[in-house]
Amino acid sequence: MAYNFNEIEKKWQQRWKDNNTYRITEDNSKEKYYVLNMFPYPSGAGLHVGHPLGYIASDIFARFKRLQGYNVLNPMGYDAYGLPAEQYAIQTGQHPAITTEQNTKRYREQLDKIGFSFDWSREIKTCDPEYYHWTQWAFIKMFNHYYDNETKCCKPIAELVEKLSKEGSASINAACSEELDITAEEWNKMSEKEQQDTLMNWRIAFLSETMVNWCPKLGTVLANDEVIDGVSERGGYPVIQKKMKQWCLRVSAYSQRLLDGLDRINWTESLKETQRNWIGRSEGTEMQFKVKDSDIEFTIFTTRADTIFGVTFMVLAPESELVEKLTTVQQKNDVDAYLDRTKKRTERERMIDRNVTGVFTGSYAINPITGEEIPVWISDYVLSGYGTGAIMAVPAHDSRDYAFAKHFGIEIRPLIEGCDVSEESFDAKEGIMTNSPTKAFANCKLNLNGLTVKEAIAKTKEFVTSNKLGRVKVNYRLRDAIFSRQRYWGEPFPIYYKNGTPYTIPEECLPLELPEVEKFLPTESGEPPLGHAKVWAWNTEKNCIANKTDIDNVTIFPLELNTMPGFAGSSAYYLRYMDPRNHNALVSKEADKYWQNVDLYVGGTEHATGHLIYSRFWNMFLYDIGASVKEEPFQKLVNQGMIQGRSNFVYRIKESNKFVSLNLIKDYDVTPLHVDVNIVSNDILDTEAFRNLRPEYKDAEFILEDGKYVCGWAIEKMSKSMHNVVNPDVIVDKYGADTLRMYEMFLGPIEQSKPWDTNGIDGCHRFLRKIWNMFFDKDDNFIVKDDAPTKEELKSIHKLIKKATEDIPSFSYNTTVSAFMICANELSSLKCNKRAILEQFIIVLAPFAPHVCEELWESLGHTTSVCDAQWPLYNEDYLKEDTIKYTISFNGKARFTLEFAADATNQEIEKCVLENENSKKYIDGKPIKKVIIVPKKIVNVVI
């Protein structure tokens, strides 16, 4: 009987379930290993063949580690809150919980068919109150903490309150929205409301009036990483800037730690680089500029303090508070007109239209070093959110300032010897300073002439600091995360409002469950969907949810109507898997101490600046408050590539129902049409299936080549409209899960994006059949013998064990699969069917093809699962050769080969080469000067 994969896979999947083969418990006698996949959002479309790529890779790793004796945690769950379910709910009225439930069920069915070693007893869903209890809990903790810059750690807000009441803000060095100057006296005089409002300046989770990315079509705000090219990541709708009061997380407080942490984790350099860019650390100088005929002073930030002598104008961001203060009466109309115009422009318009715009305020700033008067302008190329929202412009050495100066005819003053600024600015930080200062200011205290740019920056910094003109400052591009969403399908905030001031509900009242609503749309008054909820108020006396109509603002208060964004639930889920049913804590101390953090995290690179920043931040916060033992959540990270679709085309002759095979289309006028890849095999169309596809094709005629219809192909995104979606279920039914697993790994390096191409899958399937046939003959007789293996057989299997042991940890799965095939070919040509060899083969193959290996393992008489076998060790002795062939090369070209005993010395080899007949022949009888023997079986001859 042949290899009946359908039956085998069904049998073992059931057996694993019945025996809880993959249930894992903490076991201090074993070393732990934590493998994690980025959990999926269960979309309505189900899984396609690209989704399981990462899961298979991590599953192989988990099984491998388990065979090596580790206690491996390999959990799975769902990131169940998300926009599609809510959009669907808006359209159909179907509650998102129901759609989500259906989708997760479908995902589970599909996942189960592939034979993963997930411990489903630890499954979590972010929309489950048992789970989001701890998301809300973390939010309350963030609300009640601030970040202390001195100790680089967050502290309870109560400590801050104490400092304020005793010493005022002077003694506080903490991450804040703006630098406040409050005395203890002032603080103590404040009303409760004023104090609460003030504390928002420091809380890690805080309410803030900020410019947000507002997407009118989705009716919600979006985080920076959810906006791509000025449109929403989901749906591609336009996004505008709008000022709104929003919950934010003070991610920026952790900028430096997020940056430093990258050095301690094992991620790819490119991903770390992406994060570094996103954090955007820049060291520079803050300088104060006085305003002429006024006592106003303002601060700018620059990384090029050395160019202070080249400043010919200043620029304010249109949103800057200084705009109003510095605009003169004469300029007011022009300025107002300009502000009006910029406000109307969306982010997208600003990005597309890079034309220089700006307006003069009428005021002049004073160069703090030379005393020169410098005009102050307003332009939207300066951003309010970065630095101080004001810059000193040096047109000679900054391309943006240059464009502005050219446009408005402002002086461009070069400061570097020999640079030409007639056509473009000289932005490079290199060269020797000149004109710094110019002769007109020769007696100025600072002189940079003759210094390199680097030296000049250092000297200016020193000068500015010692003369109290400013200070050295590090700026980060990383912004605080906006944490409110005007949506229904998300975690509710554990917040109620007393007189407009937010308070957290007591921790012991969590979870605060998501209420039912009639409609999933915003209310008529523009409130978020939770505004429809009837029972959505907080009774502070009884500490319970109350009816909204009972609000009396004495004991019953309105609850927050926003919900949390997607990244809330996905930021600390890895901790919850350690102890998923704990009612008293996010994770118990014991479980956290045992599992520590994720050893291997596998997921897509699209989360580089979203999830992977937020979860690092979130976890650092939990670490600071003692809720997590590791500062970095994900020690090693592997990004699997995307699987693209490979579309097939048929060519219809225009205005006919005739289809021409690919290589004949040049003779006809044809229209290419996408054809469902599932009826095409190796680019050959199943013409019968095509005729049955649609009624209009029923009478289709084909112009064939060699009796076949050959389809064209192209690599495109895998999507329904391209008819190139390949469902893993179909592959599993046709070839089996084991073949699918092997083939996905064989396709190429795991990190690489590649098109799905079913063409090569036969090779993997043949391989598994070959293995099967080593155990059973045609008539289903078990043919494994107990004979002692030969040297050759041992060599073959040990070569495989070595390769797999070395390649699996570095994720070179494609070469491991090749090694399996090579070994199988060798063994079958040796007609090897010996137990000692095949047993080891099965163990090594088990992570890749678990079902068939279980079956064969059982056939060898084992009663326990192959999962609990022991990974074999390889023995170098078996791999040694008796003789070694050396390639003798001359002038870099291989000439002939000589064979030596494995233990031949270099002298022997050299002697033999010199005396060899062939040496004379290939080196034209010239004397050999040097013989270079390299340990890679090469002998090089130099004349």
Place this chain on the structure above:
RNA sequence: GCUCGAAUGGUGGAAUCGGUAGACACGAAGGACUUAAAAUCCUUUGGCAUUUAAACGCCGUGCGGGUUCAAGUCCCGCUUCGAGUACCA
């Protein structure tokens, strides 16, 4: 624009420290078995030239240089493609 990465047969891809390319698989061609098909097995398969044949020779890893006994691999200068990011002062 900036940052990072890639480029190898008809195709996907191997080549770990620079060690003498093209592993493995697909596809293709030919053959064996078979009434036939499926399945299985065997042979050939980078290009060029030469030869009855075996063998050998030359050229070959996007392009142009360089270092080295030896370069797909290292260095310099380009081309093309992909990813990320974008007025961050």
